[in-house]
Amino acid sequence: MERRLKISSGERLLDRALDEGIALEQECGGKLACASCRVVVLQGMHHLVAASEDEVDMLERAGASAPNARLACQVRGTGDIVIEIPDAELPPACAASSPVRVTPRAARHLAAQLNKHAGAVAVRLAVERSGCSGFSYRIDPAGAIGDGDAVFESHGVRIAVDAASLPYVQGTLLDLVREGLAHRLQIDNPNVRESCGCGKSFSARSS
Ligand code: FES
Known part of the structure; x- marks a missing residue:
């Protein structure tokens, strides 16, 4: 309209x-x-x-x-x-094919981290089975893009996700938030069903 x-x-x-x-x-x-x-x-x-x-x-x-x-x-x-007024224009946050994105401030932080690792070509976001709720995240510099990786570009940062992790992190937004005097990455993952009390692991539905 x-x-x-x-x-x-x-x-x-x-x-x-x-x-x-x-x-x-x-x-x-x-x-x-x-x-x-x-x-x-x-x-x-x-x-x-x-x-x-x-x-x-x-x-x-x-x-x-x-x-x-x-x-x-x-x-x-x-x-x-x-x-x-774009009623139906916006996809739901947890749409199955949603990309992984970063906010501008998270992008600046991640780009600075990548600069410290010679040869890093992307940020790798992965999930692994651990913790009391089933999965936990890994965010590391990636030295190469694998054959089965999905690669997303957001605010100048490339994010690589392996095929096994992708169903659990589609639509995720990485943000940088302040905690006291420090900053930490906050992971807003629409696939999470619940997370444990310690905040380090989560259970998820795969899309
Ligand atoms: S009413 Fe505008 S952001 Fe909520």
Whole structure:
């Protein structure tokens, strides 16, 4: 569905859309925690403030790949725009053929790690049977791409996944989060059914 809107000075796109009777979802109440308010800006992108890194990250987590995708609760601007509400455009986060992706900050971290390993050509993401819930992850520098590997490219980083691991990690998003003074990779895997109390292993459905 396409709609033309006139945004008043500094007004939030979500508020303008709701005022015009457009029933945009807003599951988190505009707290940048759900991506349910996503739209695609077809015209007038230059009237809008640029997306923050956090907004870009949330769009990526939601698999919103359209080039002008925005979160209406985060968009302010002034002027005429045309938006599309992409009801069915987005695949579910756990779609069977979903790629493995990284956020921009995780990509910077992983690229820096790869630079420390001479000959590394990709990041290898694998699962192995261990731990109290069945599987655990391995993330290592890969010196070569194997015959059966699936290779994903995300924000300039290549991620190699072997054929046995792939069904358990499709659709996974790697992010970098701060914990105290340190950072760690956070693995958002839509295939996980449950993880154990220690947080190091998980059980999964394979897609
Ligand atoms: S309403 Fe949740 S991110 Fe916009």
